[in-house]
Amino acid sequence: MTAVDGVDEAVRDPWLPDLLLRTERDALVPLLRRTPEASYGLRTACPGWTVRDVLAHCAAALVRIVEGRLEEGVFLPAANAADVAERADWPVGRIVDELERGLSEAGAAIAAGDGTLDAVALGEWIHAGDVRDAWGEPGAYGGAGLALALPLLHTASRKRGTPRLVAGLDGHAGPLVLGNEEAGRPAARFEGDATTLIRLYSGRPLVATRYELAGASEQELLIYR
Known part of the structure; x- marks a missing residue:
């Protein structure tokens, strides 16, 4: 699990x-x-x-x-x-x-x-x-609701069929695991802050953000299409 x-x-x-x-x-x-x-x-x-x-x-x-x-x-x-x-x-x-x-x-x-x-x-x-x-x-895309939104993002990322991604979030003790495992495909990785992760998965503008994404495209991660 x-x-x-x-x-x-x-x-x-x-x-x-x-x-x-x-x-x-x-x-x-x-x-x-x-x-x-x-x-x-x-x-x-x-x-x-x-x-x-x-x-x-x-x-x-x-x-x-x-x-x-x-x-x-x-x-x-x-x-x-x-x-x-x-x-x-x-x-x-x-x-x-x-x-x-x-x-x-x-x-x-x-x-x-x-x-x-x-x-x-x-x-x-x-x-x-x-x-x-x-x-x-x-x-x-932050504030008091952010910590409550992240578990719901986890669920939505699985139900919407996005690939497995391990997110290392600034200020969080451990990684956030999103999406679904795919046979023969390593998990993608994200490094950045949680508000940028929300923008990435929801298709919101990423101008002036700073993050690293490897192993998946931005388009693959969208939960709203």
């Missing part, structure tokens, strides 16, 4: 997504409420989406989970675009209110499931990083 910070990969903590979402709520919502509305029109790392669009998508996805509206294809690009379009005329405050509700309540619904929706919590946290990045906030 491989481990992430001492946690056996076969043991799912059903409340980890809830803890990540609530941690992000406490950090992000105050920032959203004090930021001028004009800043919501800034572009993000998500092609074609502004900060407002990203938040509308995040709020809609979480409230769908809360309300059990998870029909087939619900999180595919067309459905995501439809959710954003539905909220095009909403005041920013209403979007933030819906997002706060989702961050507060979706974790319980995720915990009650079979783990399929755990990756949604990781995606929500990454999108919060997109917002911070667009606004020039420090620690865009």
Whole structure:
């Protein structure tokens, strides 16, 4: 068995997504409420989406989970675009209110499931990083949620079929093992900080980062395609 910070990969903590979402709520919502509305029109790392669009998508996805509206294809690009379009005329405050509700309540619904929706919590946290990045906030893909996000990244990297990678992270006592073993292929290796690792796996901009990657391409590591 491989481990992430001492946690056996076969043991799912059903409340980890809830803890990540609530941690992000406490950090992000105050920032959203004090930021001028004009800043919501800034572009993000998500092609074609502004900060407002990203938040509308995040709020809609979480409230769908809360309300059990998870029909087939619900999180595919067309459905995501439809959710954003539905909220095009909403005041920013209403979007933030819906997002706060989702961050507060979706974790319980995720915990009650079979783990399929755990990756949604990781995606929500990454999108919060997109917002911070667009606004020039420090620690865009870090902060209090980072230690909670890394075990979910471990799980997502396996479910999405990425190759085995051993990550030596700055400031972490031991390596983080991600992805899946492939016959005849040695594990890839990463050296750098954890926020850069998140950017790498989520396809976020790597400009001005510093890392070493050997044995795999950046494209192979993407968990969102």
